[in-house]
Amino acid sequence: MKKRFKGIFWLTILALALTLPRVAVPLPAEAKVKIVTTSTDLASIARLIGGDKVEVESIIQGYQNPHYVDIKPSYMIKLHKADMFVKVGLDLELWSPVIAEGARNSRILAGGPGYVDASVGAEIMEIPQTKITRELGDIHIFGNPHYWLDPENSKVIADNILQGLKRIAPEGHAYFEERKAEFDKRVDELLPKWLEKMRPYKGTKVVTYHNSWPNFLNRFGLVAAGYVEPKPGVPPSPAHVTSLIDKIRHEDIKVVIQEPFYETKISQFVADKSGARLLILTPSVLGAEGVNDYFSLFDYLINSLISAFQEAGIKPNPGGGAPGL
Amino acid sequence: MDEEVLRLRGEMLKMRMDYDSKLRQLDEKLQRLEDSGADNRPYIRTVAMAPEEKTKMEGELKALMGEKSQTTVPPSGMAMPLPPAYPHVAERATPGGFLSALGGLRPGVSQTYNPDMSVIGDFTGQFYNPGRGRGDYDWSENRYGKSREFADRFSLREIELGLQAAIDPYARADFFLGFHEGGVEVEEGYMTLLTLPKGFQAKIGQFKPAVGKVSRTHRPETLQVDYPLIIRNLFGEEGLRDPGVSVSWLVPNPWDKFVELTGEALTTRGMNERYYVTHLKSFFDITPNSSFEAGLTGITGRHIRTNFEAGTSRLRANTAGLDLTYRWKPITQKANPYKSFIWQSETYFTHVDNIDFQRRDPDTDEVLRTNKKEGSWGAFTSGEYQLSRRNYVGLRLDYAQALSNHKDDELAVSPYWTFWQSDFARWRLQYTHTQRRLDSVNPHPSSDDAIMLQTTFSIGAHRPHPF
Numbered sequence: 038m039k040k041r042f043k044g045i046f047w048l049t050i051l052a053l054a055l056t057l058p059r060v061a062v063p064l065p066a067e068a069k070v071k072i073v074t075t076s077t078d079l080a081s082i083a084r085l086i087g088g089d090k091v092e093v094e095s096i097i098q099g100y101q102n103p104h105y106v107d108i109k110p111s112y113m114i115k116l117h118k119a120d121m122f123v124k125v126g127l128d129l130e131l132w133s134p135v136i137a138e139g140a141r142n143s144r145i146l147a148g149g150p151g152y153v154d155a156s157v158g159a160e161i162m163e164i165p166q167t168k169i170t171r172e173l174g175d176i177h178i179f180g181n182p183h184y185w186l187d188p189e190n191s192k193v194i195a196d197n198i199l200q201g202l203k204r205i206a207p208e209g210h211a212y213f214e215e216r217k218a219e220f221d222k223r224v225d226e227l228l229p230k231w232l233e234k235m236r237p238y239k240g241t242k243v244v245t246y247h248n249s250w251p252n253f254l255n256r257f258g259l260v261a262a263g264y265v266e267p268k269p270g271v272p273p274s275p276a277h278v279t280s281l282i283d284k285i286r287h288e289d290i291k292v293v294i295q296e297p298f299y300e301t302k303i304s305q306f307v308a309d310k311s312g313a314r315l316l317i318l319t320p321s322v323l324g325a326e327g328v329n330d331y332f333s334l335f336d337y338l339i340n341s342l343i344s345a346f347q348e349a350g351i352k353p354n355p356g357g358g359a360p361g362l
Numbered sequence: 363m364d365e366e367v368l369r370l371r372g373e374m375l376k377m378r379m380d381y382d383s384k385l386r387q388l389d390e391k392l393q394r395l396e397d398s399g400a401d402n403r404p405y406i407r408t409v410a411m412a413p414e415e416k417t418k419m420e421g422e423l424k425a426l427m428g429e430k431s432q433t434t435v436p437p438s439g440m441a442m443p444l445p446p447a448y449p450h451v452a453e454r455a456t457p458g459g460f461l462s463a464l465g466g467l468r469p470g471v472s473q474t475y476n477p478d479m480s481v482i483g484d485f486t487g488q489f490y491n492p493g494r495g496r497g498d499y500d501w502s503e504n505r506y507g508k509s510r511e512f513a514d515r516f517s518l519r520e521i522e523l524g525l526q527a528a529i530d531p532y533a534r535a536d537f538f539l540g541f542h543e544g545g546v547e548v549e550e551g552y553m554t555l556l557t558l559p560k561g562f563q564a565k566i567g568q569f570k571p572a573v574g575k576v577s578r579t580h581r582p583e584t585l586q587v588d589y590p591l592i593i594r595n596l597f598g599e600e601g602l603r604d605p606g607v608s609v610s611w612l613v614p615n616p617w618d619k620f621v622e623l624t625g626e627a628l629t630t631r632g633m634n635e636r637y638y639v640t641h642l643k644s645f646f647d648i649t650p651n652s653s654f655e656a657g658l659t660g661i662t663g664r665h666i667r668t669n670f671e672a673g674t675s676r677l678r679a680n681t682a683g684l685d686l687t688y689r690w691k692p693i694t695q696k697a698n699p700y701k702s703f704i705w706q707s708e709t710y711f712t713h714v715d716n717i718d719f720q721r722r723d724p725d726t727d728e729v730l731r732t733n734k735k736e737g738s739w740g741a742f743t744s745g746e747y748q749l750s751r752r753n754y755v756g757l758r759l760d761y762a763q764a765l766s767n768h769k770d771d772e773l774a775v776s777p778y779w780t781f782w783q784s785d786f787a788r789w790r791l792q793y794t795h796t797q798r799r800l801d802s803v804n805p806h807p808s809s810d811d812a813i814m815l816q817t818t819f820s821i822g823a824h825r826p827h828p829f
Contacts, residue, residue, distance in 0.1 A: 098650070101693050109653060110620035110645040117561065117612060138534065141612050143557035148531050171786060171821070229369060232376050271784065272751060298699050300751065 070206050072198075073119040073145075075130045076103055077322040078185045079155055079194065081331040083123060086198050086216050090209050096136070099323030102298040104175075104270070106132045108139075116140035119151065120205050123198060126156035129182035144205075153201040155194040159184045162251045174268025186253035186320060188228045188335060195220050227332060231339050232257065237353030238346050242288060244281065244313070246295035246304055249320060253338065262290050265304050273303050285311035291349035292342075294318050297325070316345045477527030477535075480824035484582035487516040487815040522549065522582055524824055532557045538580065549580065549603060561612035568605040568631075572624040572641035573659050574685040574708045577601035585706070585746055585780075587792045587814040591762040591772050592710050592740030596666055596681065604628040604637075620645040630664060637663025652690045659683035659710075666714055666765065677765070681712040702748040709741035714765055738763035746780075754780040764800075772798040790816040 070091045074080040080095040087093065096112050097103055103125065113136055116122060122145035124133050137146055144151040161180035169176045184190045199217045203210050239258035246265040254261050263284055267277040284290070285307070293315050295304045301315065308315040318341055319325040321334070328337045346353075521541040528534045533556055538549040552567025570578045576585075577593045581600055588594070593601055606628030613621040626639040638661070645655045659682065666677040691702040714736050740762030748754050757777045764770035778792035792814040800808070 098693060102699065107689070107691060109647070110622070110643075110655075111647050111653070113612075114618055114620050138554070138556055141556070141558070141561045141563050146531070146556060147528075171784075175785070226369075229373050229376050300700055 070120045070202065070209075071118055072121045072123060073115050074123040075133055076125055076185075077324070078331060078334070079123045079125065079198075081322045081329075081334075082191060082195050082220070083121075083198050085220050085331065086195050086213055087202060088212065088216050090206065090212060091202070096133075099319060099321040099328065100297050100325075102296070103129055103321075106130070108132050108135050110139065112136045113139040113141075116145055117142050119145050121145065121151040121153060121201050123153040123155055123201065125182055125185065126154040127161065127179040127182035127184075128177050150204040151201065153197050155197050156182070156184060157193075157197055159190040159193040160187065160252070162255065163248075174266070175270025181248065181251050183249040183320065184252050186250060186338075187256045188224050188231070189256065190252065191331060192221050192224055223332065227335070231335055234339055234343065235259075238343070238351065239354070241292075241346065241351060242290045244285060244290055244293045244307070246293070246299050249296065250294065253320075257339070259342075262288055265293070265295070265307060278303060278307060282307055282311045285313050291351050292316050292345050296320055314345055314349045316341060318342075475527075477525045478823040480522075480524040480526075480820055480822035482520075482522040482524070482580075482582045482818060482820040482824065483518065484520040484522065485516070485817045485819075486519045486587060488587075488812060489514055489814075490810050490812045517543065520582060522580060524822075529553060549600075561614065563610050563612075565608040565610075568603060569608065570601060570603045571606070571626050571628055571639045571661075572608065572610075572643075573597070573602060573639060573661065574641075574683050574710075575655070575657060575687060576685075576706065576708060582818045585704070585744060585756060586758055586776060586778055587790055587816045590708070590742035590744075590758065591760040591774055592708070592742060595740065595762050595765065595772075596710060596712060602628075602665065604631055635664035637661060637665040639665075651692045652688070655685075655687040655689075657683075657685040659685070666712065677714050679712050679714040681710055683708060683710040700748060700751040703745065705743070705745045707741065707743040709739065711737065711739045712765070713737040736765060738765055752782045754782075756780070760796075770798075770800050772796055786821070787819040788817070790814075790818075792816070 069089075070087060072080075072083045072087065072091050072093045074083055074093065074095050076097060077095045077099040080093045083091065083093045094115060096115065097106055116137055117140045119140070119142060122137060124130055134147075143149055146152060156179075161182075161184055164180035165176060165178055169178060185194060195217055199213055202213045206213075235257040240260060241258075242260045242262040243254070244263045244265065245261055248261070248264055248266070248269050250261065253259075263281050265273050265278070265281065267274055273281075285293075290311070291313050293304050293308050293311075293313050295301060295315060295317055297317050297319055301317070304315050307313070318338060319328060319334075322328055322331055325337060328334050519542070523537075523539045523541070525537040525539075526535070533553050535551075535553050537551045539551075540547045540549040548568055550567070550569045552565050552569045555564040555566075558564060570580075572578065574593075576590060577597060578601075581589065589599070589601060606626055608624060608626040610622055610624040613623050615621050620643075622641075622643045624639070624641040624643070626641075627636065628639065629636050640660045641657060643655065643657045645653065647653045661679075661681040661683075664678050665681065666679045685708040686706070688705040689703070692699070740760075742758055742760045744756060744758035746754055746756030755778070757775070760772065760774040760776070762772050764772075774794055774796040776792055776794040778790060781789045783789060792812075794812040794814065795809065796812070797809040
């Protein structure tokens with residue numbers, strides 16, 4: 038019996054070792070740069086910069102909550118073969134280092150040539166200036182990580198991806214530079230148009246479920262008057278919800294914004310009791326139908342907001358700016 | 363022409379909004395400084411403003427307003443350039459930027475190189491009826507006479523201190539120290555070599571060997587209050603953890619699936635006894651919402667815990683195990699985000715060499731001896747369903763034969779309820795009904811019921827665990 042166990046033990050090892058030479062297939066000489074990003078937003082920007090010289094895959098889907106992701110070994114396989122790994126950073130994806138280390142790919146580990154933290158140089162809001170504790174909820178110590186929702190920051194993200202591509206595939210240097218210039222030009226063309234569309238609603242107060250929109254609201258002149266979560270990451274309590282409803286009524290706030298990956302019942306309750314409208318908005322590419330790239334994300338966000346404002350009876354101010362601003 | 367006018371208007375508007383935004387931020391900052399202490403959000407400075415700081419702030423505001431007056435009314439027909447793509451690199455040392463993080467601009471950056479530190483408290487209350495139950499025969503130590511762990515009382519079962527960080531670009535270190543009632547123990551302390559070629563990774567130090575899935579999870583983080591019976595009977599109340607070397611390999615395969623083969627050589631703590639572990643793990647996604655994992659374990663050498671009167675030892679044995687895990691967690695757009703299900707099952711077959719058990723009958727105080735080769739097995743299966751954002755319910759079924767005599771066995775059923783106060787604090791209530799046969803001592807089956815309360819709470823930065 039003992040011999041049988043030992044035999045099984047060593048045969049398992051031997052059988053697996055023998056599979057190595059059969060399945061270890063080398064990559065083609067002119068393979069595309071394989072980029073894995075944590076989010077679909079980064080994936081979209083990476084495609085726009087890398088063009089047909091890259092293959093891009095995102096770990097999470099656009100409708101997923103980036104804060105909470107199961108560390109699946111299948112994600113490690115994606116990163117095992119990646120040439121480049123792009124992450125949002127600022128501790129949004131606390132799960133990502135474990136996946137990267139499990140991938141056994143030194144190129145994409147922090148400090149490796151294929152490691153890109155897209156947040157470097159971006160305008161980050163709400164950076165703690167005092168000691169923080171978990172009493173305050175799920176505060177990100179490096180600042181609010183939802184910075185991709187400001188189109189100006191997309192140029193910084195694109196630049197970080199460009200630098201990574203130049204390290205990984207220097208032969209495509211000119212091609213990537215050209216595409217980056219085109220990207221910047223497109224942002225510079227579209228942003229004024231988006232701003233112009235939002236101008237009549239400048240200063241409009243909204244309530245959001247989670248504090249994930251500061252960059253967007255700040256860029257487009259909207260104001261977060263409150264949050265359904267009492268503190269970031271903390272589920273709403275009855276006392277907080279009651280107080281929020283009171284505030285919405287008092288300040289005549291018309292729209293409550295929530296991402297699709299949170300339960301809607303509390304926000305719907307808030308909206309129903311306060312007379313506001315609940316607007317489900319995806320903050321990411323591929324999070325809703327028609328939101329196929331980074332630029333269409335902003336078309337979608339702005340059109341959805343304007344429709345909601347109009348349906349809620351908010352009158353546009355042609356001169357721009359809410360009363361008192 | 364219209365396009366050009368629209369573009370210019372847009373650019374002007376954008377600049378105006380930028381400045382308005384900055385002014386608004388400064389106004390708000392001033393207001394908050396004046397109302398210091400009224401707002402507890404951490405990114406708002408709450409200390410009282412010193413007069414010189416106020417003067418400086420007003421100066422900044424005046425400068426900004428002056429700048430605004432110069433730039434908001436461009437000369438007719440002159441295109442206003444948009445702000446640069448992003449400021450020059452020296453100016454990119456904005457809060458949160460890479461430069462500021464390393465450049466000493468923020469308080470506490472000298473802490474950057476400190477490891478991630480976490481402390482987990484694991485409080486339990488375990489109450490049995492009748493009081494003897496499992497305590498008559500300490501299955502985990504395979505002998506009579508020692509009471510079960512923390513029975514019929516409240517206990518701070520464990521404080522786990524975790525220290526984790528990168529050592530250098532090639533390796534990371536993980537230390538877990540367990541503070542128990544009996545003192546401090548090194549739960550784990552190992553270095554992982556991360557940059558080995560060809561899909562290899564190595565671990566050196568003291569660690570939980572690659573045995574199944576559940577026994578590798580630290581006890582405060584398991585799905586139930588305690589480890590399944592078969593784990594406790596074979597490897598002790600807290601599972602195996604010994605010094606050794608581990609090498610794992612991501613096995614290439616044509617299907618691009620996760621297949622990992624691990625081989626480990628370990629010595630038992632404080633003794634010159636060796637055992638070897640091999641584990642083959644395969645994981646694949648069935649759908650975006652569901653996944654399946656299967657693992658095979660083989661162990662040979664002295665790894666079965668026992669405790670003779672002469673002192674703690676390990677029995678030489680060969681053990682084979684199978685672990686299966688199914689997970690359903692919807693991530694699709696229209697599904698309820700707070701529903702999930704996990705099913706875990708493991709079974710182990712072990713064959714112990716030449717057992718020389720000593721059993722003391724608690725009634726007669728007679729020492730019973732057996733000396734023979736024995737094979738035995740055990741298994742558990744558990745399912746846990748997420749009811750809502752914070753509430754989970756689950757059920758575990760256990761079966762385990764005694765090592766010394768396969769006619770002696772235990773059968774247990776454990777329903778439980780888990781409530782997550784937050785991501786960092788968890789409450790659990792578990793009921794366990796156990797039926798056991800000890801034919802070698804007492805022909806009448808016995809049973810007991812246990813109520814277990816567990817509260818687990820953590821502070822600090824604890825790395826998430828792989829699925």
